[in-house]
Amino acid sequence: MKQDEILLSDLTRIFFGQTPPIFLLEVVARALLFFVLIILAMRLVGRRVASQYTLIELSAAIALAGTIGVPLLDDKRGLLPPLLIVGGIVAVQHLLGFLSVHNRRLDRLFTGRASVALDDGRLDLSSLQSTALSREKLFSLLRGRGVQQLGQLSRVYIEPSGALTLVWSDTPRAGLAIVPENDSELRAAMRDDRYRVCTRCGQLEAPAFDARCRACDARQWAPASVALED
Incomplete structure (x- = not known):
């Protein structure tokens, strides 16, 4: 035309x-x-x-x-x-x-294989990288399933379809909080000063531990968190 x-x-x-x-x-x-x-x-x-x-x-x-x-x-x-x-x-x-x-x-x-995104409360960063799943996206999906901190979980699998399969821990422990950072009131209520966690992968350590993370070699630590009862 x-x-x-x-x-x-x-x-x-x-x-x-x-x-x-x-x-x-x-x-x-x-x-x-x-x-x-x-x-x-x-x-x-x-x-x-x-x-x-x-x-x-x-x-x-x-x-x-x-x-x-x-x-x-x-x-x-x-x-x-x-x-x-x-x-x-x-x-x-x-x-x-x-x-x-x-x-x-x-x-x-x-169909592909399922990959392990979290093992005993600690993120598998290489698995997240290979599946192109960001930490924040994973945390968002976990929050939607009722997870407050990573120590509640024994395993998280990323299925070939992209769906997440959660295996809850029989003995939950303290871990990395995944509630939004701007929810300071809830984070303060969840805080557990008996441990500290690597903010990159969730590795749990004693409160005085200040070396590099044994899992991901990072050196960014924060107080651990425990899940609050419903």
Whole structure:
């Protein structure tokens, strides 16, 4: 379209584009068709897609969205090619599922492995770095699960889908507080001066310990904290 053909007063072009208004009815029909198709495809791909995505399942969902987007609004694109692509995506997903069940190595290759983000109240910084999960994001997710300080936990696993699995400690101890720093009243109530913790990884030490952290080599210490009863 030439520049002199673009007019702000041309409401027909702005709202309907260059297609006749009757095409809007076809757009509605296409949208309904693809809506039903997506529901069927998701059911065929597997129930896990509706809850937590693995890398393979997320790739399948993105491919479905990219396939359907263009022919939905373009009157020059037929519906058969995207239908064939959707069928191919579903078939590949089922093939990968079949191979994963019969080959553990392929399953790990396709879905990844769970990694340990926290071990006995101490953060595994290398694991966080490899999964591109920041401390603050992890703390935010833990607070949402009711955690006040890291000593409450025995393990935290980062699942291949990105979800967190928490293993609560049978014998909670003092640890690094993860409540927001601006909540000074709660932090003061949780303070336990019998121990100190590394503010980088949560390593627990005696109150007089002032050397470098044995776990992460940092030298930033703070009083430990205990969880308050509900």
